[in-house]
Amino acid sequence: MAGSRPLKRRELSSGVNPPAEKENQTGRPMVKYSHVSKAFGKLKVLRDINLDIEKNEIVAVIGPSGSGKTTLIRMLMTLEKPSSGTIEVDGELLWHERKNGKLVPASEGHLRKVRRKVGMVFQQFNLFPHMKILRNVTEAPLHVLGLPREEAEARAVEMLEKVGLGDKLDAYPAQLSGGQQQRVAIARALVMRPQVMLFDEVTSALDPELVGEVLAVLREIAAEGDMTMIIVTHEMDFAREVADRILFLDGGVIVEEGPPQAIFNNPRHKRTREFLSRFCNSPMTPAAI
Amino acid sequence: MAPIIVGNTILWDWEYAVQIFPTLLAALKITIGATLLGFALACILGLPLAFGRRSACRPLTLLTGGLVEFVRSTPLLAQLFFIYWGLAEFLGVTMSAFTAGVTGLGIHYAAYLSEVYRAGIDAVPRGQWEAATALGFSALRTWTNIILPQAIPPVLPVMGNYLIGMFKDTPMLSAITVVELLQTAKIIGTRSFRFVEPFTIVGLLFLLLSYLSSLGVARLEARFKRGSA
Amino acid sequence: MSKIHPPFDLLPPLWRGVGITLQLTILAAVLAVLTSFVIGFARLARYRLLRVLATLYVEIFRGTSVLVQLFWVYYVLPFFNLKLTAMQAGILVLGLNYGAYGSEIVRSSILAIPKHQTEAGIALNMTPNQIMARIILPQALLLMLPPFGNLFIELLKGTALVSLITLSDLMFQGTLMRTSTLRSFEVFSLVLILYFLLAYPITLAVRAWEKKLSQGRA
Numbered sequence: 001m002a003g004s005r006p007l008k009r010r011e012l013s014s015g016v017n018p019p020a021e022k023e024n025q026t027g028r029p030m031v032k033y034s035h036v037s038k039a040f041g042k043l044k045v046l047r048d049i050n051l052d053i054e055k056n057e058i059v060a061v062i063g064p065s066g067s068g069k070t071t072l073i074r075m076l077m078t079l080e081k082p083s084s085g086t087i088e089v090d091g092e093l094l095w096h097e098r099k100n101g102k103l104v105p106a107s108e109g110h111l112r113k114v115r116r117k118v119g120m121v122f123q124q125f126n127l128f129p130h131m132k133i134l135r136n137v138t139e140a141p142l143h144v145l146g147l148p149r150e151e152a153e154a155r156a157v158e159m160l161e162k163v164g165l166g167d168k169l170d171a172y173p174a175q176l177s178g179g180q181q182q183r184v185a186i187a188r189a190l191v192m193r194p195q196v197m198l199f200d201e202v203t204s205a206l207d208p209e210l211v212g213e214v215l216a217v218l219r220e221i222a223a224e225g226d227m228t229m230i231i232v233t234h235e236m237d238f239a240r241e242v243a244d245r246i247l248f249l250d251g252g253v254i255v256e257e258g259p260p261q262a263i264f265n266n267p268r269h270k271r272t273r274e275f276l277s278r279f280c281n282s283p284m285t286p287a288a289i
Numbered sequence: 290m291a292p293i294i295v296g297n298t299i300l301w302d303w304e305y306a307v308q309i310f311p312t313l314l315a316a317l318k319i320t321i322g323a324t325l326l327g328f329a330l331a332c333i334l335g336l337p338l339a340f341g342r343r344s345a346c347r348p349l350t351l352l353t354g355g356l357v358e359f360v361r362s363t364p365l366l367a368q369l370f371f372i373y374w375g376l377a378e379f380l381g382v383t384m385s386a387f388t389a390g391v392t393g394l395g396i397h398y399a400a401y402l403s404e405v406y407r408a409g410i411d412a413v414p415r416g417q418w419e420a421a422t423a424l425g426f427s428a429l430r431t432w433t434n435i436i437l438p439q440a441i442p443p444v445l446p447v448m449g450n451y452l453i454g455m456f457k458d459t460p461m462l463s464a465i466t467v468v469e470l471l472q473t474a475k476i477i478g479t480r481s482f483r484f485v486e487p488f489t490i491v492g493l494l495f496l497l498l499s500y501l502s503s504l505g506v507a508r509l510e511a512r513f514k515r516g517s518a
Numbered sequence: 519m520s521k522i523h524p525p526f527d528l529l530p531p532l533w534r535g536v537g538i539t540l541q542l543t544i545l546a547a548v549l550a551v552l553t554s555f556v557i558g559f560a561r562l563a564r565y566r567l568l569r570v571l572a573t574l575y576v577e578i579f580r581g582t583s584v585l586v587q588l589f590w591v592y593y594v595l596p597f598f599n600l601k602l603t604a605m606q607a608g609i610l611v612l613g614l615n616y617g618a619y620g621s622e623i624v625r626s627s628i629l630a631i632p633k634h635q636t637e638a639g640i641a642l643n644m645t646p647n648q649i650m651a652r653i654i655l656p657q658a659l660l661l662m663l664p665p666f667g668n669l670f671i672e673l674l675k676g677t678a679l680v681s682l683i684t685l686s687d688l689m690f691q692g693t694l695m696r697t698s699t700l701r702s703f704e705v706f707s708l709v710l711i712l713y714f715l716l717a718y719p720i721t722l723a724v725r726a727w728e729k730k731l732s733q734g735r736a
Contacts (some may be wrong), residue, residue, distance in 0.1 A: 077423050116425055126420035130438045139434060140424035185420075192424060298597060362671065362717040363710045364678035367689060374696055375706035457583035464682055471586060475593075484593040492582050492590055499581040 028091050030055040030228045031076065031196060036085030038071055038252075045071050047252040049085070053196075053230065058222050060239035060260075061232045063249035064275060069232045072249065073198040076230070077120045078111055089117050090195055116144075119194035123201045125181045127173040127188070133160065134169040137188045145192065159187040163217050179210030183217055190221070197221070199231040211235070218242065236279050240264050248272050299485075306486040309477050313490055316473035323391055323469060324456045330395025331455070332448070335402030342407060353403075360400035366461050369393040373465040390462035398455055405447050409440035442513055449506035453499050470494065525704040528695065532708055535691030536716070542605060542677045542687060546612035547670055553617025554666075558624025572621070579618035585679050587611045592683040608680035616673050623665045627658040660731065667724035671717045678713070688712060 029052035038046040046068040053059055061069045074080045076087060078094065086103070087094040094114045096103045106114075128136050137156035141147045147155070160166050163183040165176075173181050182202055189197065199218065203211040215238050221227055222242045233239055239246060239260065246263040248256045248271075256263060256272045267273045290303035341353030360368070373389035376382075384392075413436050421431040463472035474487035560572035579587070591607045602610065631654050639649035681690035692709040696702050 079419055079422060112425060112427070115422075118423075120423040122416060122420065122423075124414075124416050126414075126416035128417065128420070128435055128439075140426065143430050143434065144425040144427075189423070298599070358718070358721070359710075359714055362675075362721060363713040364675040364689070366678040366681070367692070367706065367709050367713055370689075370692065370696075370702075371706040371710055374702035376703070378701075379703040457581075460583050460585040460589075461679070463585075471589065475589065478593065483597070484589075485597055488586070488590045488594050492586050495583055495586055496578060496581040500577065503581075 029053055029088075030057070030090055031230070032088040033072075034086045034088070036075065036082045036087060038068070038075065038080060039083045045252055046075075046082075049254060051247070051254065053228060055195075056226055056228055058229045058242060058244045059231070059247055060243035060245075061230060061247045061249060062234070062236070062239060062275070063247075063255075067249040068252045069247075069249045070200055073120070073200060073230055073232055076196070077118055077198055078115050089114055092117075116192070117195040118198065119189035119192055119196070120198040120200065121182070121185050121189050121202050123205050125173075125178070125185045125205075127181055127185055129173050131172075132169065133165065133171050133173070133176070133184055136173070136184060137191050140188070140192055155191050156187070159191045160184070162190075162220075163187045164213070177210055178206045179213045182206065182210075182214045186214070186217055186221075196228045196230065199229065199233070201232050201234065203233070203235060236264070236276075248275065250275065301489075302483070302486060305481070305483065306490060309487060310490065312477065313470065313473060313487065313494070316468065316470045317494060319387075319468065320456070320459045320470040323387065323394065323459050323462060323467070324452070326391045327394030327459075328398065328452050328455055330391060331398035331402050331451075334395055334399035335406055338399055338403035339406035339410065342403060343410065357400045357403055360397055365393065365397045365458055366464060368397055369461060369465050372396075386462070386466045389465055390459075390467045394455055394458065394462075398451055401451055402448065405444050405451070406440070409444040410436060412443065413439045445513065446506050446510035449502070449509060453502045453506070456502070457495060457499060525701065525708060528699070528701070528705055528708055531691050531695060532688060532705075532712060535686060535688035536712060538605075538685065539674075539677050539687040539689075539716070542608050542612070542680060542685065543670075543674050545609045546616070546677070547673055549609060549613025550616040550620050550669070550673060551666070553614055554620025554624050557617060557621035558628070561621060561625050562628060576618045576621055579615050584611060584615050584676055585682065587615060588679060588683055604680060604683050604685035607683060608677065608685055612673060612676055612680070616669055616676065619672075620666065620669055623662050623669065624658075627661040627665075628654060630661055631657050664724050664728045664731070667720055667727065671720050671724075674717055674720075675713070 031051070031053040033049045033051040036046060036049040036051075037044070049072065061072065063069050071080055075082050076089070076094070082095060086096055092114050093103070093106070094111070095106050097106050097110050098104075128139070131139065134153065134156055137160060138149075138152040141152040141155060142149065145152075157166065157169065160169065163186055165180060165183055165187070168176060168180065168184075173184070176184070186202075202218075203214050206214065215235065218229075218231065218238070219242055222229060231239070231243070241260075243260055245257060246260050247254055248263065248267075248269075250271050256267065256269045263272065264276065267276055292302040292304070293300040338353050338357060341349050342357065344350055369390060372393045373384070373386060377384060377389070417435055417439065418431070421435050426435065459469055460471035462469050463475070466472075468476070470491055474484075474491045478484035478487045557572045557575055560568045561576070563569055563572075588607060588611045591602060591611050592604065595602065635653050635657070636649055639653045644652070677687055678689040681687050681693065684690065688709060692705050695705045699705065
């Protein structure tokens with residue numbers, strides 16, 4: 001495990017982005033949300049989100065259900081389209097293209113190109129049930145990256161061993177426990193070598209005794225320090241331990257953000273305090289609200 | 290064997306039955322051929338229809354939906370007549386009765402299979418589509434490697450039942466002059482003035498083959514139920 | 519492609535056929551419903567013999583095609599001194615055949631009523647007949663309507679086959695006109711449209727009923 005991160009004191013008002021603290025080649029953020037809003041019909045799920053995430057930064061997003069935190073990262077994975085605003089990944093616009101100096105909605109080809117920089121692990125794992133574990137992990141490298149079979153398999157085996165499932169290559173998803181399936185899902189996403197990894201409540205669907213093995217994998221990825229991670233989670237202890245920055249979302253806005261010990265020990269806003277008080281600083285994670 | 294006689298009527302003439310059996314078996318081949326070709330056509334045509342009904346383009350969904358509804362609401366026999374005599378006259382082409390028959394069976398059952406495909410595709414969990422998007426799969430790959438392999442196996446038993454249904458519908462082809470099993474029996478019967486043996490044998494042949502096939506379908510269904518989680 | 523005026527002149531003879539088609543459909547449907555209940559209940563009977571016989575009935579009728587059965591009744595029975603008209607043969611075969619399918623609907627609808635309904639009846643000291651008549655059947659009948667509606671449409675389509683044993687229904691009129699007018703395309707297009715107009719309202723009614731069922735009770 002790498003050494004613990006230096007504690008950083010930052011501005012605590014939302015919307016103001018912290019100066020780049022980690023090694024950053026270009027100085028530009030890895031992910032940038034500019035005035036992003038999302039409404040489903042009449043329901044406003046996200047309101048004017050402005051957010052910069054630095055390269056290799058680890059951000060944990062917390063908040064009550066319905067706060068929009070899942071929608072926030074789904075838009076980055078191109079699973080939901082923003083109603084307004086722009087999202088940039090590594091300097092490139094995601095949902096838009098610049099044509100003749102104007103912003104136009106992105107074509108499918110452009111979406112696919114930028115999407116490659118992002119990977120996601122889902123709450124329900126979403127493994128392909130009709131494929132063995134090895135094939136689950138090699139399928140995308142083979143058919144999306146166009147890698148030759150030996151290389152795809154080598155990468156897949158390496159990644160599966162890294163998550164501790166090197167001996168399950170020939171099994172089907174249904175034969176594995178929830179924790180094992182989720183670890184395969186993580187391997188499947190990582191093997192594509194994205195620049196940003198999104199984790200959507202990846203332990204919420206697991207039995208309590210299986211949560212630890214998945215969090216251990218996340219911890220290891222975080223410790224390696226070369227992956228930008230956005231983790232939507234209810235696991236407060238985990239977030240406190242692993243994240244560089246905590247985002248508290250409620251009612252579609254970023255109510256408060258800051259380093260873990262600032263948010264958890266000294267929350268500024270009333271809503272943050274109310275939300276955190278439900279967790280009572282206990283090591284037990286409450287069921288999803 | 291002596292014929293079975295009741296009163297003044299011959300109930301069953303064994304000698305005659307044995308005599309006509311080979312001819313009927315030969316005609317059975319035409320029936321089976323029409324069934325298999327018609328079903329292959331239906332399987333193939335059903336897919337674009339299913340895609341059409343699920344598409345985002347509204348005129349397309351309405352068009353294919355209307356087409357499927359129309360085909361399912363009208364008798365196969367009428368459709369066969371329409372294709373063999375009506376379309377041929379309209380387009381100015383002549384097609385063989387067998388071709389018209391197979392086409393009619395194919396189109397009719399494609400409408401039913403499109404519904405079956407649709408149900409199978411809709412049953413694939415949404416998360417599978419999202420995982421495919423997240424990993425960057427193209428639309429084509431998503432269909433061929435992820436969605437269809439999960440959509441089709443559960444509906445194979447239903448497709449099997451439609452195959453059996455098509456087999457039992459083939460006698461209709463006799464109405465557009467295809468000399469299949471039933472027509473052959475009718476010809477034999479008309480020639481010898483005895484219909485009991487030909488039609489009963491035909492009935493038994495249909496019964497036997499459909500029953501065996503339905504056992505096969507039941508086993509397919511059981512195997513799928515056992516194999517899935 | 520040269521004729522643009524709609525072929526309304528072809529309608530009158532076809533219309534006569536529609537009348538026969540409807541007559542056959544309704545009469546066969548009555549027989550089918552009766553058969554469905556008789557066989558359906560037989561398949562649920564306490565006595566094994568009844569269940570076996572009923573299952574045999576269903577397997578035989580479902581395993582052979584309607585046309586073969588029609589031909590058998592129309593051409594073979596006369597040899598045993600039982601000569602039926604085309605209409606009678608049609609009603610008999612269609613009624614018994616679709617009754618076999620209908621028996622499945624009756625059986626599965628009755629089985630779909632949850633066991634605790636029966637148990638409630640027992641707790642109230644009702645006899646088995648009372649339980650069936652007052653509790654199970656009324657609920658099961660509602661469930662049966664959509665599949666019976668669909669079966670009715672299938673029956674309507676099945677009547678076309680009786681034209682092949684010379685019943686002067688809509689299909690038969692169509693084939694007559696093919697040879698008399700040589701306007702096959704228009705004739706058979708009209709035939710298809712007429713069948714569609716007969717069947718589609720029933721389809722809509724079935725869908726509306728299914729929707730109503732799933733809303734109120736789920």
